Amino acid sequence: MDSIRYNEEDFDGFLEELISSGRLEPKEEGITKLYLDKGYDALSDKQKYVFDKMVENNSVDECTRCGCSIPWCEMFAALDNGGLCNYCEHMQEKIDKE
Ligand SMILES: [Zn+2]
Incomplete structure (x- = not known):
């Protein structure tokens, strides 16, 4: 997953959906909330790693049909x-x- 995509429209909304769906582990949820509050640059390297993995695991790169x-x-x-x-x-x- 390209982290440039974090700047795209609706990414924050997607994160909020993930949080409210209960899909995230408590640690991932905490870091995601921190991201929404303070932005990516406020995360430590470890937190960025967890966040990146979380996004990767909860997203699809491209449509499987088209x-x-x-x-x-x-x-x-x-x-x-x-x-x-x-x-x-x-x-x-x-x-x-x-
Ligand atoms: Zn498609």
């Missing part, structure tokens, strides 16, 4: 639907219904 990169606002849904972007998720639903 290969587009998944925006953060769709990431939380992608974790549940097998790594699909919003568009492909809808396409998949259509196919399933037919």
